[in-house]
Amino acid sequence: xxxxxxxxxxxxxxxxxxxxxxxxxxxxxxxxxxxxxxxxxxxxxxxxxxxxxxxxxxxxxxxxxxxxxxxxxxxxxxxxxxxxxxxxxxxxxxxxxxxxxxxxxxxxxxxxxxxxxxxxxxxxxxxxxxxxxxxxxxxxxxxxxxxxxxxxxxxxxxxxxxxxxxxxxxxxxxxxxxxxxxxxxxxxxxxxxxxxxxxxxxxxxxxxxxxxxxxxxxxxxxxxxxxxxxxxxxxxxxxxxxxxxxxxxxxxxxxxxxxxxxxxxxxxxxxxxxxxxxxxxxxxxxxxxxxxxxxxxxxxxxxxxxxxxxxxxxxxxxxxxxxxxxxxxxxxxxxxxxxxxxxxxxxxxxxxxxxxxxxxxxxxxxxxxxxxxxxxxxxxxxxxxxxxxxxxxxxxxxxxxxxxxxxxxxxxxxxxxxxxxxxxxxxxxxxxxxxxxxxxxxxxxxxxxxxxxxxxxxxxxxxxxxxxxxxxxxxxxxxxxxxxxxxxxxxxxxxxxxxxxxxxxxxxxxxxxxxxxxxxxxxxxxxxxxxxxxxxxxxxxxxxxxxxxxxxxxxxxxxxxxxxxxxxxxxxxxxxxxxxxxxxxxxxxxxxxxxxxxxxxxxxxxxxxxxxxxxxxxxxxxxxxxxxxxxxxxxxxxxxxxxxxxxxxxxxxxxxxxxxxxxxxxxxxxxxxxxxxxxxxxxxxxxxxxxxxxxxxxxxxxxxxxxxxxxxxxxxxxxxxxxxxxxxxxxxxxxxxxxxxxxxxxxxxxxxxxxxxxxxxxxxxxxxxxxxxxxxxxxxxxxxxxxxxxxxxxxxxxxxxxxxxxxxxxxxxxxxxxxxxxxxxxxxxxxxxxxxxxxxxxxxxxxxxxxxxxxxxxxxxxxxxxxxxxxxxxxxxxxxxxxxxxxxxxxxxxxxx
Numbered sequence: 001x002x003x004x005x006x007x008x009x010x011x012x013x014x015x016x017x018x019x020x021x022x023x024x025x026x027x028x029x030x031x032x033x034x035x036x037x038x039x040x041x042x043x044x045x046x047x048x049x050x051x052x053x054x055x056x057x058x059x060x061x062x063x064x065x066x067x068x069x070x071x072x073x074x075x076x077x078x079x080x081x082x083x084x085x086x087x088x089x090x091x092x093x094x095x096x097x098x099x100x101x102x103x104x105x106x107x108x109x110x111x112x113x114x115x116x117x118x119x120x121x122x123x124x125x126x127x128x129x130x131x132x133x134x135x136x137x138x139x140x141x142x143x144x145x146x147x148x149x150x151x152x153x154x155x156x157x158x159x160x161x162x163x164x165x166x167x168x169x170x171x172x173x174x175x176x177x178x179x180x181x182x183x184x185x186x187x188x189x190x191x192x193x194x195x196x197x198x199x200x201x202x203x204x205x206x207x208x209x210x211x212x213x214x215x216x217x218x219x220x221x222x223x224x225x226x227x228x229x230x231x232x233x234x235x236x237x238x239x240x241x242x243x244x245x246x247x248x249x250x251x252x253x254x255x256x257x258x259x260x261x262x263x264x265x266x267x268x269x270x271x272x273x274x275x276x277x278x279x280x281x282x283x284x285x286x287x288x289x290x291x292x293x294x295x296x297x298x299x300x301x302x303x304x305x306x307x308x309x310x311x312x313x314x315x316x317x318x319x320x321x322x323x324x325x326x327x328x329x330x331x332x333x334x335x336x337x338x339x340x341x342x343x344x345x346x347x348x349x350x351x352x353x354x355x356x357x358x359x360x361x362x363x364x365x366x367x368x369x370x371x372x373x374x375x376x377x378x379x380x381x382x383x384x385x386x387x388x389x390x391x392x393x394x395x396x397x398x399x400x401x402x403x404x405x406x407x408x409x410x411x412x413x414x415x416x417x418x419x420x421x422x423x424x425x426x427x428x429x430x431x432x433x434x435x436x437x438x439x440x441x442x443x444x445x446x447x448x449x450x451x452x453x454x455x456x457x458x459x460x461x462x463x464x465x466x467x468x469x470x471x472x473x474x475x476x477x478x479x480x481x482x483x484x485x486x487x488x489x490x491x492x493x494x495x496x497x498x499x500x501x502x503x504x505x506x507x508x509x510x511x512x513x514x515x516x517x518x519x520x521x522x523x524x525x526x527x528x529x530x531x532x533x534x535x536x537x538x539x540x541x542x543x544x545x546x547x548x549x550x551x552x553x554x555x556x557x558x559x560x561x562x563x564x565x566x567x568x569x570x571x572x573x574x575x576x577x578x579x580x581x582x583x584x585x586x587x588x589x590x591x592x593x594x595x596x597x598x599x600x601x602x603x604x605x606x607x608x609x610x611x612x613x614x615x616x617x618x619x620x621x622x623x624x625x626x627x628x629x630x631x632x633x634x635x636x637x638x639x640x641x642x643x644x645x646x647x648x649x650x651x652x653x654x655x656x657x658x659x660x661x662x663x664x665x666x667x668x669x670x671x672x673x674x675x676x677x678x679x680x681x682x683x684x685x686x687x688x689x690x691x692x693x694x695x696x697x698x699x700x701x702x703x704x705x706x707x708x709x710x711x712x713x714x715x716x717x718x719x720x721x722x723x724x725x726x727x728x729x730x731x732x733x734x735x736x737x738x739x740x741x742x743x744x745x746x747x748x749x750x751x752x753x754x755x756x757x758x759x760x761x762x763x764x765x766x767x768x769x770x771x772x773x774x775x776x777x778x779x780x781x782x783x784x785x786x787x788x789x790x791x792x793x794x795x796x797x798x799x800x801x802x803x804x805x806x807x808x809x810x811x812x813x814x815x816x817x818x819x820x821x822x823x824x825x826x827x828x829x830x831x832x833x834x835x836x837x838x839x840x841x842x843x844x845x846x847x848x849x850x851x852x853x854x855x856x857x858x859x860x861x862x863x864x865x866x867x868x869x870x871x872x873x874x875x876x877x878x879x880x881x882x883x884x885x886x887x888x889x890x891x892x893x894x895x896x897x
Contacts, residue, residue: 007094007107008124014104015128018182021101022135025182042073044080044102045181058082058192059199079106081180083189084113104128105184112186112212129215132183165297169195187216194225197300198337200236201229206243223247224262228301231269265294276306281314285321288328293378299328304338308345320372323353324380327387351393355400365401366430370437385439389427389448391455398426405429421456428452457722458729468711469538470649471773473529474638480522482634485515485622492626508626509619516618523641524604524611528861531645532604537777537854539709540598546784547706548594548660551698552587558698559691583691586667597659601652602710613644646712653707660703664696719769721895724749724779724802727772731780744797745783751894752805764897767802771893775802777858781851782813782882789825790880791818804893811884817873825880826873836869855884863889 025031047065062082069077076096079087087093090110098106104125110116111125168191176188190212193199201209206226213222229240268290275283284307291298308329326349328334335342357372369388373381387393405425428449435445492511524531604610621637671688725747732743749765750758767775782800790796798815817825825832836852843853852869859867863886870883 008120010100011104011107011121011124011128014100014102014107015124015131017099017101018104018128019131019135022132022182026135041097041099042076044077044098044105047077047081057198058189058196061192076106079109080185081176082185082192084110084115087113087115090115101181105181108184109186112184112208112215114208126215129184133217165195165295186212187218190216190218190222191225194222194228197333201226201239203239203242206239210243210247219247227266228298232301232303233306234303261294265291265298268294272302272307276303276310279310279313281311282317282321284310284314285325289321289324289376289378289380292328292380292383296379296383300333304329304334304341308338308341318353318356320354320357320376320384323350323357324376324384326350326353327384348396350387351396354388354393354397358400366403366426366433369401369430370433370439373434373439374437382439385434386444389431389434389440389444391423391427391451394427394430395423398423401426403429424452424455427455454726454729457726468713469543469709470531470534470645470711471538471713472531472534472645474641476529477523477527477641478634478638480527481519485519488515489622489625508623511626512619512622515622516615519618520611520615521606524614525606528857530604533854533857535602535604536850537781537857540602543709543780544598544706545591545594547702548590548699549587551702552590552695555691555695555698556583558694559687582670586670589666590663593659593663597652597656601655610644610648614641617641617644642712649710649712653710656706656710657703660699664699667695668692719772721766721769721897722772722775723766724775724800727775727779728783728800730776731783743787743794746797746799748799748801749894750801750803752803758801758803761894765894766897768891768893768895770891771862774858774862778811778855778884781854782811785851786813786815786880789821790815791821791824792816804888807888809886809888809893811882811886813882813884814874814879817878817880819878821880822873822875822878826875829871829873832871836871839866839869859884859886863887865889 021031047068062078065077065081066074073096075087075089075093076098079093080102087110093106093110094103107116107121108125108128111122116122172188172191176185180188190209193201193205193209209222209226210219213219223244226240227244229237230244233241268287272284272287272291275281275287288299288302288307291302307325311325326345329341329345330349358369373385373388375381376384388397399422403426404422431440431445431448431452434440435442488511492508495507521527522530617637617640671692728745728747732745749761749767751761751765753759779800783798786796786798787793796815798813801812803810803812839853839856843850856866856869859865865887868885870881870885872881873879874881
């Protein structure tokens, strides 16, 4: 490009201002932003610092920045924060209106990337960088290397290889956010590029990075990190090997812990390579543990193809050392670069090796497990202990140990959940033992113990579900019948003429028919405890479809060798030409099958067979009561009601089995007939036969659960008290993720204390057990709706808070939204508000768009009054807010333990 005459002068001015900012920052911590007093001015420091903390991948960071920047400004921001690698139009880039300081950073980035070659500008940039580094006395002295850009910017010695790689990456990310406007991007991008395992660095790339490292005086660290690629020895690492063979001995000029640490790294990698050449599996695992103990991130620079081949060729051996190998080999990071190893190892290799380590032992108690773990020193032993405490691993391992803690046995009464109870008890007891032995820290131990104890309480609540989800308060129905119709029956008894004329019979039948029609509608259709809404709330509205979709997603997760979020899989295979479109289509068909089952077997309508049967029971009872005032035994007709409803639910259970087994047959046929088409990225690790087998198993497990749900709830099963967190966990059971992450849901139970505002209640304050059904209905509808309508699926983050104040209860719920969901809900908000302010209880019995009506129905059932529901969309925060306010009447809502 043709260099403007004033460009060099402006670059010099920019460096002078950056140096002044650096002096101010070092002196008193002040760091003012540039002035914005002219139209069209762009402040490139707009990107929040937190943006740079989360990812270790250079290419992902660049792409993430592009995603949040308008297309016409992407080159500008990427050049400022990362590099000029992708810049084509230098002149257009420099025409943007930015501050002098930021202009000089852009020019510096362009010079470092070879986009500007003018000698005057390059000299100006070199002088400017030196002027910044001169603010750190002795910067270029090798023994003062740890003084470089410390304190305010990085706060650690990260430019030596004297920190773990994960720490280096994090500190560099922090430094980029704090000081990019002073130092420019290339020193930070230098380390980012070297630490990105999947990037292929060419000879030219390494020459450019070396030139940058010389400019900043960090060539020793650059050479050391480049040597990691030569250790790995992939074909794409050949340029790194050539580079290191030329430059590596220059790093021996310095002394101290960094050099000794790097010598230790070399020694252990040499042992690893020797073990591979000799097919010595035990030596390989020992070297692997030693490398991990130096820095856990170093194992990501091992050639796992060679390591796995060595284990396969070596004589077999069992033990925790072998389990540690499979723990590392099954990590996602290995699967990304070595997919063949990931496929060969499989998902359960670590669990299998763990069981194998204890198979020959006579003692399988936790103290013996602790002793075995302590034999593996350092971070490797701690990593093994942490992995054993993972929920799935602990569940499988506790079965192998036959662990059965007496203290937990009484908490889980349901036989089908006893496995969950033993696994949770093992996690809690193992976490305590591991902390005592200093295998894990107190924070992890406490988190695992809390999770395990919560899991036990949720298992107890789930046990209630397995005793039937259809809650009908027959005592309430009996009282309503007597209070509403008893006088009419007594009047009819008095009016009946003693003679048995036909008119008298007709009169009795008419009275009985009127009462039966009204009471049957009350019991089944429109009363506060009606069966139609109860079934919709407890079974139809999300619960059954979600349980079977969860089974489908788990079948996918167990088939794939790496974790995949189901929403990503659906998006990636949404068209008929995608290889796995048949799986996505099959998932939709499963949902349709369950919804059709709901309609065919779990619908309650006026005039249907159940309505007619209940109506007939009531008519007969009323007629008998009119004829014989001594025959009005409540137990008879209540028993008949239960039997009639249970007959319908029994038929539904049989129907569900038939529907799901028919779907399994359909899935088997579809997998054979419709699995053709072009390749997709997911299908490389997807085995159709394994998927169908897993799907069949998972759906049959779902049938067992849901068949127990489709039953009348047992009467007299009471909960004394419960925590709000446990109810939320119970509601999340049917939303378990398949991508390794669980839904993020914050929960608070608070009290309003006058002028003090809302104060979070202490752990010993819980909710009165008599309000369990109310709280569960509110929670499951809020949570289900947020996942269904946020546009983010299980990535949705939510916050739920119950605030109790005297005779009022406020439920506050907010959840995150995707950009498209913000626009969609903003357009629908007037209609949503209108429906929320004019709820009719009959809408609660519907399945679609009935969440607010179900919550209102539950409040009306409990307190005899409708709640006030307020809805809002916060466009700035991209959140949907729900506020539900109830007038509390009756027993105390909170109890202190």
